[in-house]
Amino acid sequence: MADPQWLTFLSDYGFEDAFLGVCKGVIARTAPDVRVLDVLHLVQPQDVEQGAAVLASAIPYLPVPAVHLALVDPFRAAPVRGVAVRTADGATFVAPDNGLTSQAWEVSGGAVAAHLLDNAALWHPTPARTFRGRDVFSPVAARLASGLPIEEVGTAVPVDELERICVRAATVDDDHVHAEVVTVDHFGNLTLNLQRADLESAGVHLGDSVEVRCGGKTMVVPFALTYGEVPRGRVAVCEDSFRTVTVAVNQGSAATALRARRGDPLVLARVQAEKPGALKLSI
Numbered sequence: 327m328a329d330p331q332w333l334t335f336l337s338d339y340g341f342e343d344a345f346l347g348v349c350k351g352v353i354a355r356t357a358p359d360v361r362v363l364d365v366l367h368l369v370q371p372q373d374v375e376q377g378a379a380v381l382a383s384a385i386p387y388l389p390v391p392a393v394h395l396a397l398v399d400p401f402r403a404a405p406v407r408g409v410a411v412r413t414a415d416g417a418t419f420v421a422p423d424n425g426l427t428s429q430a431w432e433v434s435g436g437a438v439a440a441h442l443l444d445n446a447a448l449w450h451p452t453p454a455r456t457f458r459g460r461d462v463f464s465p466v467a468a469r470l471a472s473g474l475p476i477e478e479v480g481t482a483v484p485v486d487e488l489e490r491i492c493v494r495a496a497t498v499d500d501d502h503v504h505a506e507v508v509t510v511d512h513f514g515n516l517t518l519n520l521q522r523a524d525l526e527s528a529g530v531h532l533g534d535s536v537e538v539r540c541g542g543k544t545m546v547v548p549f550a551l552t553y554g555e556v557p558r559g560r561v562a563v564c565e566d567s568f569r570t571v572t573v574a575v576n577q578g579s580a581a582t583a584l585r586a587r588r589g590d591p592l593v594l595a596r597v598q599a600e601k602p603g604a605l606k607l608s609i
Contacts, residue, residue, distance in 0.1 A: 331360070331361075331389070331391060331392055331393065331471050331473075332360075332361050332362075332363055332388075332389040332392040332393070332471070333353060333357075333360050333361065333362050333363070333392065333393045333394075333395060333467055333468065333471040334362075334363045334364075334365050334388050334389070334392055334393070334394045334395065335349075335350070335362055335363070335364050335365060335367075335395045335396075335397075336365040336366050336367070336369065336377060336380065336381050336384075336394070336395070336396045336397070336398075337349075337366075337367050337369065337377075337396070337397040337398065337459065338367070338368075338369040338370065338371050338372065338373065338377065338397070338398045339367050339397070339459070340367060340368060341367065341368075345457075345459070345460075346367050348460050349397075349459050349460050349463075349464045350362060350464075352450070352460055352461075352464040352465055352468065353464050353465075353467070353468040353471075356464070356465045356468035356469060356472075357468040357469060357471055357472040359472070360468055360471040360472055363388065363389070363392075365380070365381065365384050365388070366380055366384075369398050370588075372398065372399075372400040373398065373588075374398050374400065374424050374425060374426050374491065375491055375588075375589075376398075376509060376588060377396060377398040377426050378425060378426050378427070378428065378429045378430070378491045379429065379508050379509050379517075380509060381394070381396055381426070381427060381429070381430045382429035382430045382432070382433050383509075383568050383570070385417075385430045385433040385434055386433060390415055390416065390417065391415065391416035391417050391418070392417055392418075392471075393417075393418045393419075393420060393467050393470045393471040394417060394418070394419045394420070394421075394427065394430065395420045395421070395463060395464065395467040396419065396420070396421040396426050396427050396430075397421065397422070397459040397463055398422075398424075398426050399422040399424065399426075399458065399459065400424075401456065405422075405458065406422045406423050406424050406489075407422070407423045407442055407443070407444075408420070408421070408422055408423065408442065408443035408458065408462055408463060408466075409421065409422075409423045409440050409441065409442055409443065409483070409488065410440070410441050410443060410466065410470060410476050410479045410480075411427065411431060411437050411439070411440045411485070411488065412437070412438055412439040412440070412476050413431050413434035413435050413436060413437055413438060414434065414435025414436050414438050415434045415435045417434045418470050418476060419431065419434075420443070420463055420466060420467040420470065421463070422458075422463075423488055423489050424489050425489040425490050425491035426491075428488065428489065428490040428491050429491060429493060437485040437488065438485065439476065439482070439485065440482070440483050440484070440485050440488055441476055441477065441479050441480050441481060441482050441483065442479075442480040442481045442483055443462055443463070443466050443479050443480050444479075444480035444481055445478060445479055445480045448465055448466050448469055448474075448478075448479060449461055449462045449465060449466070450462070450465060466479055493519060494506055494519060495519065496518070496519050496520035496524050498524055498527045498528050499528075500528070501528050501529055501595060501596040501598075502528055502537075502593055502594060502595035502596065503520060503524050503525060503527075503528050503530075503593065503594045503595075504591065504592075504593055505518045505519055505520045505524075505571075505591070505592045505593070505594060506518065506519045506589065506590070506591055506592065507540075507586050507587065507588050507589060507590045507592060508570075508588065509588055510581045510586070510587065510588050513574075513579065514575065514578070514579025514580050514581040514582055515553075515566065515572050515573070515574040515575075515579075515580055515581075516572060516573040516574070516580045516581060516584070516586055516592075517566060517568075517570055517571075517572050518570065518571045518572065518573065518592065520570075520571050521569065521570065521571060522565055522569070522571060524571070525549065525563075525571060525594065528594070528595070528596055529596045530549055530594065530595075530596045531549070532549055532550075532551065533548070533549065533550075534548075534549050534596065534597065535547070535548060535549070535597040536548070536549050536563050536594050536595065536596070536597065537593075537594070537595040537596075537597050538561070538563065538573060538584070538592065538593070538594055539592065539593040539594075539595070540584045540585075540586050540590060540591070540592040540593070541584060541585045541586055541590060542585075543584055543585065545561060545584075546597055547560070547561045547562055547563055547573075548562055548563070549562075549563045549564070550562045550563070550564050551564060551565075552564050553574035553575065553576045554576060556576050557576065558576050558577045558578075559575065559576065559577065559578050560575065560576055561573065561574070561575050561580060561583055561584075562574055562575075562576070563594065571594075573586075573592075
């Protein structure tokens with residue numbers, strides 16, 4: 327076995343119960359030398375798409391190589407299979423085969439090998455039907471982080487047969503962009519599925535005013551470098567720390583201001599500059 331490495335952990339387990347603690351206990355008992363790094367445990371319950379987006383955004387800042395354990399696993403009568411996926415940069419993702427880690431694979435250079443977690447000798451001796459995170463995924467991930475070859479976790483499967491969650495791309499239409507709220511963070515900031523280049527393709531540049539339409543509400547806000555450039559309580563469009571376009575409120579919540587949730591459609595449009603001398607009508 328190789329030297330132990332980092333094991334990162336993302337889940338929807340929260341902190342109100344012992345679910346997270348016992349999984350980390352299993353990891354510690356299985357591989358005491360492995361270092362565990364918590365990414366997030368407040369993914370909305372069973373929200374696989376949110377977990378996928380958060381993990382993909384975090385990957386560029388996590389240790390390389392590492393084993394990434396991700397557990398957002400909606401319970402079904404026939405549970406989805408567990409998989410370990412190796413990527414081009416040497417990372418290994420351990421998760422249900424429900425697309426949870428699929429966006430993160432691409433950030434890590436793409437999936438190059440995959441194995442089912444069907445070697446029961448690596449599991450808890452009497453696994454529970456409803457807590458695979460503790461009894462299957464955690465001990466397997468811990469052993470991989472200790473240097474267990476991925477081939478030993480179970481049967482090899484073609485990577486093109488794995489489930490994927492596709493990122494829905496923004497659409498540029500002349501002077502406006504059709505986008506979507508990808509995540510709503512702890513502060514109520516709305517992360518969108520577009521980059522600054524998408525806005526620039528619609529003629530919206532830093533310093534311009536942008537019309538934001540979402541959930542039946544329309545407002546004109548600045549496209550600022552940061553939300554700190556607008557007064558307290560004001561909305562701004564800006565880039566976040568991950569270079570993704572975000573709608574934010576200085577010391578407030580954009581989710582509340584726009585009544586927006588993850589998955590909601592949103593339109594950002596260039597505000598046409600008024601021609602000098604144009605007649606203004608008051609209604």
